[in-house]
Amino acid sequence: MSDIAIKTVNLTKRYSGLWSKQPVDAVKNLxxxxxxxxxxxxxxxxGAGKTTTIKVLLGIIYPTEGEAYVxxxxxxxxKNHYKISYLPENPYFYDYMTGREILxxxxxxxxxxxxxxxxxxxxxLDRVGLSRAAxxxxxxxxxxxxxxIGLAQCLINxxxxxxxxxxxxxxxxxxxIDIRDMILDxxxxxxxxxxxxxxxxxxxxxxxxxxxxxxxVMVQLGRIEELLAGGHVEVIADKVPDNAVEPIRQLGxxxxxxxxxxxxxxxxxxxxxxxxxxxxxxxxxxxxxxPYRRTLEDLFVETIQGxxxx
Amino acid sequence: MNATFAxxxxxxxxxxxxxxxxxILLIALLIILISPAFEPFAAGRGARTLIISFGFGVIQLAGxxxxxxxxxxxxxxxxxxxxxxxxLSKPVQRYQFVLGKFFGAVGTLGFMYLMxxxxxxxxxxxxxxxFDPAIIRGLxxxxxxxxLLAAVVLFFSTFVSPLVNYFLSGGVFLMGxxxxxFLETIQRNPEVTPLTRIPVQLLTVILPNFANFNVxxxxxxxxxxxxxETAYLVQTLAYAVVYIALLLVASMLxxxxxxx
Numbered sequence: 001m002s003d004i005a006i007k008t009v010n011l012t013k014r015y016s017g018l019w020s021k022q023p024v025d026a027v028k029n030l031x032x033x034x035x036x037x038x039x040x041x042x043x044x045x046x047g048a049g050k051t052t053t054i055k056v057l058l059g060i061i062y063p064t065e066g067e068a069y070v071x072x073x074x075x076x077x078x079k080n081h082y083k084i085s086y087l088p089e090n091p092y093f094y095d096y097m098t099g100r101e102i103l104x105x106x107x108x109x110x111x112x113x114x115x116x117x118x119x120x121x122x123x124x125l126d127r128v129g130l131s132r133a134a135x136x137x138x139x140x141x142x143x144x145x146x147x148x149i150g151l152a153q154c155l156i157n158x159x160x161x162x163x164x165x166x167x168x169x170x171x172x173x174x175x176x177i178d179i180r181d182m183i184l185d186x187x188x189x190x191x192x193x194x195x196x197x198x199x200x201x202x203x204x205x206x207x208x209x210x211x212x213x214x215x216x217v218m219v220q221l222g223r224i225e226e227l228l229a230g231g232h233v234e235v236i237a238d239k240v241p242d243n244a245v246e247p248i249r250q251l252g253x254x255x256x257x258x259x260x261x262x263x264x265x266x267x268x269x270x271x272x273x274x275x276x277x278x279x280x281x282x283x284x285x286x287x288x289x290x291p292y293r294r295t296l297e298d299l300f301v302e303t304i305q306g307x308x309x310x
Numbered sequence: 311m312n313a314t315f316a317x318x319x320x321x322x323x324x325x326x327x328x329x330x331x332x333x334i335l336l337i338a339l340l341i342i343l344i345s346p347a348f349e350p351f352a353a354g355r356g357a358r359t360l361i362i363s364f365g366f367g368v369i370q371l372a373g374x375x376x377x378x379x380x381x382x383x384x385x386x387x388x389x390x391x392x393x394x395x396x397x398l399s400k401p402v403q404r405y406q407f408v409l410g411k412f413f414g415a416v417g418t419l420g421f422m423y424l425m426x427x428x429x430x431x432x433x434x435x436x437x438x439x440x441f442d443p444a445i446i447r448g449l450x451x452x453x454x455x456x457x458l459l460a461a462v463v464l465f466f467s468t469f470v471s472p473l474v475n476y477f478l479s480g481g482v483f484l485m486g487x488x489x490x491x492f493l494e495t496i497q498r499n500p501e502v503t504p505l506t507r508i509p510v511q512l513l514t515v516i517l518p519n520f521a522n523f524n525v526x527x528x529x530x531x532x533x534x535x536x537x538x539e540t541a542y543l544v545q546t547l548a549y550a551v552v553y554i555a556l557l558l559v560a561s562m563l564x565x566x567x568x569x570x
Contacts (some may be wrong), residue, residue: 058399082401111313
């Protein structure tokens, strides 16, 4: 069995409207590999091509150029659909059905017969914490409950690969944490998760690797800790004599003066000690020392606003 | 077929909970129920004529509205609400989705016709003093007419928006009801040139002939006798089944290529 869960080779999806002169590349030459057992974050601003890529992977739309493989088979192969699951962004489930009925409906799509069907439905309702609301119509469910039932329908076939589009969007903090914990729990069970999300703090917490798409082109790809390397420590000091500023500047940090206070941004902890020593030796006062870790949000904003292209 | 029937069941469940369809059904039931009260307006044509023509008229109109309203949004709404993505990402082929939707629509029509039929039979029994088996034959014909219309609407819903579909399907239904009579008229007129006659002939062949199903006249006027009633019924229903099958195949082919 290959270690690769998802692979795209020069994947391009081009839209050319009936009346539009210029065709638009929603996704352009995307080369991506998602390993089995990892949580992969698929990021990008609105219109970056994330959902288009997901639809190609599911066989809902077809690539214009290039290839896409899911679990070693060409994307869209119906046989593959026994092993994958998808939760779209803000999905609507038939809201006249109860939680139990909707899971039964999805189980029937897999041809899961009784008594296995009822067993799985009950287990999943329990797993997503909806056993007590199992016989209530979905229209009475809160957004968090709807998202849980969405996740439950994703698990009805015990999939190897889950593709989740904005799984935590619009949830309250408690529901947010619940869904995040469920995602981590699924990884611990050996599932592969491909998550498209704008909730960058969630992605940073749960994902092993991320890719950032901008205007259909992949502009970042890597492990979270590698991409976020390069934080800094901010030292704020008062009453620092002018003759101490130059030695501090020579340590390589970014030095600025604001309201008579010296603000130093040092890239590593070792030189921070030196800054503090110089300030103290010169008779200055240290007001604060604050580490700033680079966040995924910083990286995202830098990448997108910097207009980085591949 | 499990998936097809699961989708059909979900479609039926959703359709019978649509308020607009229930309102149409309730109004139709009410009008059918009170139709005997219009007997004084029969103007010498007799209670039987009035009650049966009135009942069939209401049932046909309700069936037409139900088929069009139910099926126009059937596929576009699923795409818009993203429900279809959760279904097609399962081991469900697109043709199964189209078939499931159609069977669900026909199931809904069957339920609606059953309700209207029961009330119609009760109302006519109360007013006329006996059950008229011709009513059941008429109901069957109108049920197949509505099912054919549902297939037309579903076909259009695979590639046009609901608003356009209302006009397209409404237009096809209207033309399918009028074209055969229009063709007969122009064929009898020697002054009509082939340039006018041929396009009409072509359209009559291509578009579904909904007029075949309008059996109220022979039922209402017993003097209009069909030479072989059973053969006519079988032929017309077979026509509906074949036409529906062709429309479903075309819908599946288009939907299979459709990008959502």
